[in-house]
Amino acid sequence: MTLNLPAGAITDAATISPLALFLQADIVVKGVMLGLLLASIWTWAIILSFSFSLRKASKESRKFEADFWKAEDIDRFYESRGKAEFPAAKVMAAGVTEWRRSTAQKVVDRDGTRDRLSTSMSSTIAAEVDRLSDRLNILATVASAAPFIGLFGTVWGIMRAFTSIAAEQNSSLAVVAPGIAEALFATAIGLFAAIPALIAYNRFSHGINRLEAVLSRFADSFYATLSRELEAQR
Numbered sequence: 001m002t003l004n005l006p007a008g009a010i011t012d013a014a015t016i017s018p019l020a021l022f023l024q025a026d027i028v029v030k031g032v033m034l035g036l037l038l039a040s041i042w043t044w045a046i047i048l049s050f051s052f053s054l055r056k057a058s059k060e061s062r063k064f065e066a067d068f069w070k071a072e073d074i075d076r077f078y079e080s081r082g083k084a085e086f087p088a089a090k091v092m093a094a095g096v097t098e099w100r101r102s103t104a105q106k107v108v109d110r111d112g113t114r115d116r117l118s119t120s121m122s123s124t125i126a127a128e129v130d131r132l133s134d135r136l137n138i139l140a141t142v143a144s145a146a147p148f149i150g151l152f153g154t155v156w157g158i159m160r161a162f163t164s165i166a167a168e169q170n171s172s173l174a175v176v177a178p179g180i181a182e183a184l185f186a187t188a189i190g191l192f193a194a195i196p197a198l199i200a201y202n203r204f205s206h207g208i209n210r211l212e213a214v215l216s217r218f219a220d221s222f223y224a225t226l227s228r229e230l231e232a233q234r
Contacts, residue, residue: 024182026160030155032186039142040193041190046135047200054207057132061088061211065218068092074225075212087211091219094124099226110230117226121219125212133208136201143198157183 023130065080071077074096082093098120102113161180 026156028156029153029160029162029182029186032149032156033189034148036149036186036193036194039146040189040196043139043142043193043197043200046138047196050135052199052203054132054204054211057086058207058211058214060084060086061214061218062086064092064215065214068218069221085130087125087215088218089149090128091124091215093122094120095219095222103230108230113230114223114227117223121223125219126216128215129208129212132211133204136204136208137199139197139204143194143201146190146194146197147187148190150187150194151213153186153190157181157186 064084064086067081068077068088078092078096082089082096095117098116099113101109102116158180161183
């Protein structure tokens with residue numbers, strides 16, 4: 001059986017392609033779509049770079065900690081590996097630096113040395129966590145704001161559809177479909193930007209928390225080692 005389609009059916013279908021919907025939208029909806037597309041591109045750039053940075057920091061810190069506990073001489077290990085630019089090495093460097101400053105005095109204040117060691121390594125961990133999580137706020141902002149920005153485009157597109165109905169005094173699908181399609185497309189782009197940002201934010205927050213826990217355990221163990229060394233100096 002042959003279906004006799006209207007002559008403009010194929011052409012009308014083509015007008016709801018993503019590119020056509022963008023070109024047909026008015027300046028406000030175009031601005032919303034472009035902003036959300038740029039936010040999506042920015043989000044994916046952050047996701048890719050952050051994935052690499054976090055994976056590298058976690059891998060190097062774990063390897064550094066394993067090598068550290070195998071070392072027989074802490075000072076020698078510090079001289080050869082302690083100047084590296086990743087979190088675990090910086091935590092160790094903070095501890096060793098404070099240890100050397102505190103024990104260089106003629107009379108060593110053991111309680112004060114312990115407090116300074118703990119504070120120094122804890123502040124270094126906090127600084128490294130802050131540095132690594134610096135761009136997570138961007139993902140959180142995109143995840144929370146993009147759906148509402150897309151909703152604004154949706155509302156504007158629907159208003160435009162109703163305006164077309166009033167202007168042409170015609171409520172047929174051909175009149176209202178373009179505006180409604182533009183509205184829904186703006187919502188879709190908002191979700192396209194928000195969903196990956198939300199998933200990545202939660203995943204990276206978990207990864208940062210795990211790395212912070214690893215660094216804290218390393219700092220606690222190193223602190224215990226230095227504390228025992230301090231007790232031996234009588």
